[in-house]
Amino acid sequence: MTEYRRILLGGAPVHVTRDGDVLRASDGREIAIKDAVHLPPTEPQKIIAVHLNYQSRTDEFMTKLPTAPTYFHKPVTALNSHGGDIVRPVGCQWLNYEGEIVIVIGTTCRNVSPAEAGDYIAGYTVGNDYGLHDFRDTDAGSMLRVKGSDTLAPVGPGLVTDWDFRNKTIRTIVNGEVKQEDSTANMEWDMHYLVADLARTITLVPGDMIFSGTPANSRPVSPGDVVEVEVEGLGRLTNTIVEGPTPIRSDVGAQPTSSEEVVSTALGGDWEFRGIRTPSKDLYPSRIEESTPEEQNR
Numbered sequence: 001m002t003e004y005r006r007i008l009l010g011g012a013p014v015h016v017t018r019d020g021d022v023l024r025a026s027d028g029r030e031i032a033i034k035d036a037v038h039l040p041p042t043e044p045q046k047i048i049a050v051h052l053n054y055q056s057r058t059d060e061f062m063t064k065l066p067t068a069p070t071y072f073h074k075p076v077t078a079l080n081s082h083g084g085d086i087v088r089p090v091g092c093q094w095l096n097y098e099g100e101i102v103i104v105i106g107t108t109c110r111n112v113s114p115a116e117a118g119d120y121i122a123g124y125t126v127g128n129d130y131g132l133h134d135f136r137d138t139d140a141g142s143m144l145r146v147k148g149s150d151t152l153a154p155v156g157p158g159l160v161t162d163w164d165f166r167n168k169t170i171r172t173i174v175n176g177e178v179k180q181e182d183s184t185a186n187m188e189w190d191m192h193y194l195v196a197d198l199a200r201t202i203t204l205v206p207g208d209m210i211f212s213g214t215p216a217n218s219r220p221v222s223p224g225d226v227v228e229v230e231v232e233g234l235g236r237l238t239n240t241i242v243e244g245p246t247p248i249r250s251d252v253g254a255q256p257t258s259s260e261e262v263v264s265t266a267l268g269g270d271w272e273f274r275g276i277r278t279p280s281k282d283l284y285p286s287r288i289e290e291s292t293p294e295e296q297n298r
Contacts, residue, residue, distance in 0.1 A: 001233070004123075005158040008037040018158060033157075038082040041125050041159040042104055042207035047074040049100075049129055049147065050194060053213025055186045060216040060268050069189050069197055074129070074211070075148045082156030086130055086239050088223060089149075090247035092256045094133035094266040097221055098214035099172035099180050099229035101165065102127035102155050103191050109204040117195040122206065123161040124191070126229050126237040128154050128172075129211050131218070133266040134256030154239050155209065165191050168232040170215065175226055182215035220266050 003018040009025060016023040016031075024030050051070045052058055058065050080086065088095040106122025130152035135145040147153075165184055172180035184190075189197070194210055204210075221227055223243040230236040248256055263269075 001160050001162045003158040003160045003235070004041065005036070005156070006039040006041050007031070008039060013039055038084075038156050040079050040081045040155050041157075042122075042209070044076055044079070044104075044207045044209045045205055046202075046208045047076060047079065047153055047211070048072075048198060048202075048209070049074055049211035050189070050213045053187045053189055054182055054215040055188065056182055056216035057214060057218075065188050069194060071198070072143050072147060074153050075144075077150060078148050078153040080151045080154035080239070082154065082237050082239075084154055084239055085151065085242045086128075086154065086227070087149075087151045087242055087244045088132070089244040089256075092132055092134040092248065093222075093258070094136075094220050094262055095222075095241065096131045096133055096218045096266055097172055097174065097179070097227050097229075098129040098131060098218045099170055099231075100127045100129050100211045100214050101125075101168075101170060101184070101191075101231055101234070103195060103210040103212060104159055105195070105204045105208040105210075106206055108206065109195065109199045110202075112196055112199055114190075114192045114196040117192040117199070120195060120199075120204070121191065123159045124163050124165065124231075124234055125155050125159050125209075126157070126231050126234050127209070127211050128227065128229050128237060128239065129214060130154075133220075133262050134258070135254065136262045136265050137257060137259050138254040153211075154237060156237050157235055160234050163233050168234075170232070171230045172217075173228040173230065174221060179219060180215045180217045186215075187213060217268065219268065 005016050014025050016025050021033050022030050023036055048071050102125045104122045107120045109120035131146045132149050139145055168184045170182055171178050221241050223241050225241045228236050228238045
């Protein structure tokens, strides 16, 4: 395996190779990893993410996996890097982490089989598919603002080639405490399947990124929290949550909310995948007690 990174060196983006604790450019320049300013390892034209893939996440939402993967799109303007700040806008409070493994395309890919897909993958990196759930009940399910707001797609620190994705551990750590932990053995669809599925109708080009799903226990984080995603063999992606400098404009568009849909989804409820229903008693005991038997059984 080889790990490549993209950093600012001498004021310019430079591709470097990792050698222990040192990053080395092709012209011989070196810098210690701890001193490097990281950039995303590639410049994608597309960032695509799968909705559900890990069994633990499916169980958490008390639902079943669909017969085939479903996806959403994160704008490239959401792209962020190792060490970058994750901005939670003023007036928002339901910003969730989602530790993931990210597939990076290396060769133009269209209409390939799962058995062929690996030949089109440049390598893998670590990602965090942050969601700003304050907007969960807007955008008619596209999750454009939930998952596409600026800074909410950090990836890195590097791109690792020839990495075997099978039976690898993924963890999300918040302020030193493990919050998510699972194995790629518990993914329904592996990396090759996802690439082949998307490439049936969408041309994937070098640099494109595919977020491959998150395990259970995505939860909200707050300004000051340090969130790390660690994947066996790929390294650790670290970011800090900060509060944005200005509130969401109130003179246009849907506003951030703390609706039942928002809170249930942010705290691991089943709202998103089972439709509008009375939330669990643990989340809203008073609402449950006040509802009618017919409402409770919906």
